[in-house]
Amino acid sequence: MKTYWPFQRRAAGMRGRLIVSLDVGTLAEATKLVQTLRGEVGMFKVGKQLFMHCGPAVVQMVRDHGSEVFLDLKFHDVPRTVAKAGVEATRLGVRMFDLHASGSLDMMQRTVNEVGRVCRTENLRRPKVLAVTVLTSLSHDDLQRIGVSGEIQDQVSRLALLAKEATMDGVVAPPQEAEPIRKLCGAGFLIVTPGIRPEESEPAPSDDYPPATPEAAIRAGADYLVVGQPIRDAADPAAAARAIVAAMQRAVATVPEVSLEGPESA
Numbered sequence: 001m002k003t004y005w006p007f008q009r010r011a012a013g014m015r016g017r018l019i020v021s022l023d024v025g026t027l028a029e030a031t032k033l034v035q036t037l038r039g040e041v042g043m044f045k046v047g048k049q050l051f052m053h054c055g056p057a058v059v060q061m062v063r064d065h066g067s068e069v070f071l072d073l074k075f076h077d078v079p080r081t082v083a084k085a086g087v088e089a090t091r092l093g094v095r096m097f098d099l100h101a102s103g104s105l106d107m108m109q110r111t112v113n114e115v116g117r118v119c120r121t122e123n124l125r126r127p128k129v130l131a132v133t134v135l136t137s138l139s140h141d142d143l144q145r146i147g148v149s150g151e152i153q154d155q156v157s158r159l160a161l162l163a164k165e166a167t168m169d170g171v172v173a174p175p176q177e178a179e180p181i182r183k184l185c186g187a188g189f190l191i192v193t194p195g196i197r198p199e200e201s202e203p204a205p206s207d208d209y210p211p212a213t214p215e216a217a218i219r220a221g222a223d224y225l226v227v228g229q230p231i232r233d234a235a236d237p238a239a240a241a242r243a244i245v246a247a248m249q250r251a252v253a254t255v256p257e258v259s260l261e262g263p264e265s266a
């Protein structure tokens, strides 16, 4: 089996590849987590709940602490509207934001193009624009009922390729899809995986995408791991984050490096 590995800096960069999900309800709680973890991880994910509660102030708070933001608002609308939302995310200074690949090739292309244009004219840093393929909460039956026949994996592959065609920077995908996406989309395409648990656990029989360990996700070709509850709810969140980074480092040491292409080191 050929393994694709896009990093030039391997074990040393793993801390930068860990994204902690700020799934809390208030700015005060988010600030506490960021203060505890900013030296241990590379980025913080801000999702709909926290953003709806705090607005752009939460992005500013993370940036004021010298950290980076993955703005996980999963845009999906008519192309012009998503492109404009992407531009505003860019102006906030986020490092990554995401949208639904199922919103269309045009929606993705316009967003990438508009973000690129605004970065050039306003001299802004260009964020990574990621596509969500299929939400892991959707079952085979859910997809059938919205008119998507066939296997979930085929739909994930189709949308990952569409994102690549739109020149998106990568996808958000469960660890189990990382290897097929890497094979389809190549070494420079970012794969960000949530659904991580430090220890192997017994999967629920109905779970299409059971959690994976950090080691498994890295070996499958993930570039960034998103971790929430195992760090947030740990007695010592900083120690929990360090343990996950150490697991990522152990895993990356076993992956043969086959490509020097890829994202800039984080």
Ligand code: C5P
Residues within 6 Å of the ligand: 021, 023, 047, 136, 174, 194, 195, 196, 209, 226, 227, 228, 229, 230
């Ligand atoms: O489960 P955990 O707290 O680690 O999840 C971190 C983030 O990843 C959450 O924001 C959650 O919504 C997201 N997630 C996901 N797909 C999964 C599991 C978690 O998008 N299968």
